[in-house]
Amino acid sequence: xxxxxxxxxxxxxxxxxxxxxxxxxxxxxxxxxxxxxxxxxxxxxxxxxxxxxxxxx
Numbered sequence: 682x683x684x685x686x687x688x689x690x691x692x693x694x695x696x697x698x699x700x701x702x703x704x705x706x707x708x709x710x711x712x713x714x715x716x717x718x719x720x721x722x723x724x725x726x727x728x729x730x731x732x733x734x735x736x737x738x
Contacts, residue, residue, distance in 0.1 A: 683700040683701065683702050683703075683708065684700065684701050685698060685699070685700050686698070686699065686700070686701050686725050686726070687725070687726040688707065688709075688723040688724065688725060688726065689723060689724045689725075689726055690716040690718060690720050690722070690723055691720060691722040691723060691724055692716065692718050692719075692720035692722070693716060693717075693718040693720065695716055695717065695718065696726070697709060697710075697711075697716070697723075698710070699723070701725065707721075707723055
């Protein structure tokens, strides 16, 4: 069974929806199963984390 999650590329920080298999492998809706930047490593976004301010302040 796969679980749909929000993923963040560890290289360019692009956010993408993907599926995580029971073995921990990631399945992306992209032809080569990598980020557009070519990276194949992703962090799972924590849905319980609060909003962040991307503007220095």
